């Protein structure tokens with residue numbers, strides 16, 4: 001009973017953390033590994049396409065965050081990684097990201113979403 005309650009609370013706080021990440025980062029990629037050192041071919045292709053857009057983006061390595069890996073698919077209603085979120089909305093996974101990149105649709109989406117770099 002107490003254990004169940006604890007688990008429910010933990011899941012809630014993980015989901016809150018995810019929602020905050022999604023709200024705070026206009027372009028956010030949930031992936032396996034990092035853009036520089038991806039741990040899966042799907043995440044490698046997705047992050048490469050995003051890097052090809054030439055704008056900074058945030059990422060979360062779900063292999064380093066197993067709680068996020070477990071909870072995000074419930075929030076997103078999307079079972080796999082990578083997941084690209086732009087302006088608080090799920091764009092899709094690797095297939096959709098690559099398709100949009102090849103169609104020239106990813107770059108304008110990212111450009112419109114990413115805030116300008118602050119002046120130095």
Ligand SMILES: N[C@@H](CCC(=O)N[C@@H](CS)C(=O)NCC(=O)O)C(=O)O
Nearest residue numbers: 040042079080081082093094095096
């Ligand atoms: N067709 C998918 C490929 C992604 C995929 O199948 N990902 C798997 C293997 S990396 C996954 O995330 N499985 C759930 C998990 O590992 O938590 C896409 O377009 O993103």
Ligand code: FES
Nearest residue numbers: 032039040041042
């Ligand atoms: S980690 Fe095996 S397919 Fe992505």
